[in-house]
Amino acid sequence: xQAIFDEGLVLRHKKRALxxxxxxxxxxxxxxxxxxxxxxxxxERRFDEAALLFCLTPxxxxxxxxxxxxxxxxxxxxxxxxxxxxxGRAGGFDHVSLAPASIDLAVSLLSLQEANDLPxxxxxxxxxxxxxxxxxAALLGGASLTELRAAFLIAEEELEGGxxxxxxxxxxxRDLGGLLQRxxxxxPVADSDTVTVTYRDPLALMLDLRAxxxxxxxxxxxxxxxxxxxxxxxVEVYRERFGLPDGRVPATFEIVTLTGWAxxxxxxxxxxxxxxxxRLADVLGKGEGMGSDPSPRT
Numbered sequence: 001x002q003a004i005f006d007e008g009l010v011l012r013h014k015k016r017a018l019x020x021x022x023x024x025x026x027x028x029x030x031x032x033x034x035x036x037x038x039x040x041x042x043x044e045r046r047f048d049e050a051a052l053l054f055c056l057t058p059x060x061x062x063x064x065x066x067x068x069x070x071x072x073x074x075x076x077x078x079x080x081x082x083x084x085x086x087x088g089r090a091g092g093f094d095h096v097s098l099a100p101a102s103i104d105l106a107v108s109l110l111s112l113q114e115a116n117d118l119p120x121x122x123x124x125x126x127x128x129x130x131x132x133x134x135x136x137a138a139l140l141g142g143a144s145l146t147e148l149r150a151a152f153l154i155a156e157e158e159l160e161g162g163x164x165x166x167x168x169x170x171x172x173x174r175d176l177g178g179l180l181q182r183x184x185x186x187x188p189v190a191d192s193d194t195v196t197v198t199y200r201d202p203l204a205l206m207l208d209l210r211a212x213x214x215x216x217x218x219x220x221x222x223x224x225x226x227x228x229x230x231x232x233x234x235v236e237v238y239r240e241r242f243g244l245p246d247g248r249v250p251a252t253f254e255i256v257t258l259t260g261w262a263x264x265x266x267x268x269x270x271x272x273x274x275x276x277x278x279r280l281a282d283v284l285g286k287g288e289g290m291g292s293d294p295s296p297r298t
Contacts, residue, residue: 002219003116003219004116004168004169004218004219005114005115005116005168005217005218005219006217006218006219006221007092007093007116009217010078010114010217011078011079013210013213013214013215013217014056014078014079014082014213015079015081015082015213016210016213017056017210017211017212017213017214018056018057018082018084018213020211022211025208025211025212026057026059026212027197028110028195028212028253028255029055029056029057029059029060029109029110029212030059031195031255032060032109032110032138032255033059033060033063033109034063035138035193035255035257036060036063036064036107036109036136036138037063037064037066037067039136039257039259040064040067040069040136041067041069043069043134045069045132046069046070046071047069047070047071047104047105047133047134048070048071048072048104049070049071049072049073049074049102049103049104049105050064050070050072050073050074050103050104050105050106050107051073051074051075051076051098051103051105051106051107051128052064052073052074052075052076052107052108053076053091053096053106053107053108053111053125054076054077054078054091054093054108054111054112055075055077055107055108055109055110055111056077056082056110056111056213058075058084058086060107060109061073061075061086064105064107070105074087074088074089075087075088076088076089076090076091076096076097076098077090077091078090078091078092078093093112093114093115093116093117093118093121094115094116094117094120094121095124096121096124096125096128098124098125098128099128100127100128101127101128101129101130101131102128102130103128103129103130103133104129104130104132104133104134105133105134105135105136106125106128106129106133106134106135106136106137107135107136107137108125108135108136108137108138108139109137109138110138110139110140110255111139112137112139113139113140113168113170113171114168114217118171118179119179119182119183122135122179122180122182122183122185123182123183123184125183126183126184126185126260126262129261129262130262131262131263131264132261132262132264132266132267133261133262134259134260134261134262135180135185135258135259135260135261136257136258136259137257137258137259138255138256138257138258139170139171139176139255139256139258140168140170140253140254140255140256141170141171141172141173141176141192141254141255141256142169142170142171142172142173142254143170143192143194143252143254144170144252144253144254145167145251145252145253146252147238147241147242147249147250147251147252148166148167148202148205148206148238148251149166149167150237150241151202151234151235151237151238151241151242152166152167152234154233154234154237155230155231155233155234155236155237156230156234158233159227159229159230159233160227160230164220164221164222165216165218165220165221166216166218166221167216168216168217168218170254171256173190173191173192173254173256174190176190176256176258177189177190177258180258180260183260184263185260185261185262185263186260186261186262186263186264186267187259187260187261187267187268188258188259188260189258189259189260190256190257190258191256191257192254192255192256192257193254193255193257194252194253194254194255195252195253195254195255196250196251196252196253197250197251197253198244198248198249198250198251199248199249199250199251200247200248200249201235201239201248201249202234202235202238202239202249203235205249205251
């Protein structure tokens with residue numbers, strides 16, 4: 001399988017972002033942590049052992065432990081240097097460093113979109129979960145950074161005679177839901193939320209992406225330095241096509257949240273076709289064939 005991402009470059013970008021620690025640049029991760037904690041609070045059970053997979057900072061682990069739903073939690077990062085001295089261990093998207101049936105909860109925030117073999121990574125997580133264990137993951141979806149992608153595509157076509165890949169091909173929410181089923185997870189759910197952030201200009205967005213460790217790490221990226229003229233034209237196109245009346249520009253981030261459970265006999269099962277014991281007409285309080293007129297729409 002041909003690699004989509006340069007894994008070594010992904011890691012270097014994460015290290016650089018963690019070392020720089022630009023204030024406020026982790027706003028998407030902080031948002032994902034809050035969303036994860038809210039979802040965890042609605043689950044009516046306790047998880048003895050949890051793993052935080054590639055969440056980059058200790059924030060997610062702290063939130064999981066603060067929920068009162070988890071006994072212990074270990075961080076797993078792409079490199080030991082990303083742990084910042086915290087207890088944990090190194091792993092990778094291709095080897096998550098978890099023994100089979102060793103955890104009850106797996107949480108991953110805004111990282112799995114950079115896995116070269118996402119189906120394989122999800123299968124590994126599924127194997128690491130004990131029966132009735134839960135996966136909670138958030139990752140960037142297909143609508144993310146559409147403005148930036150379009151601006152560079154147009155600028156490079158005009159000035160370079162062809163475009164090189166600069167924004168990752170994020171997966172569609174429907175495809176991600178299918179991957180949960182393919183991984184063998186029960187009760188799979190994939191839902192998305194669109195976050196629109198405004199910046200004073202496209203360059204400010206690019207600086208934020210750098211501070212997030214989310215700049216271009218595509219294996220097929222151009223190795224030539226970006227020309228100033230091309231960058232200037234991309235900024236111009238961004239403003240022309242997407243600029244707001246107040247002079248700022250929007251950036252779209254689609255956050256897809258995945259939930260799935262390791263199969264267990266205690267989980268609800270769908271009824272077999274024809275096995276229902278109650279008629280719909282009885283529930284509605286109507287006799288057979290006695291429908292009502294539709295209500296008018298306004």
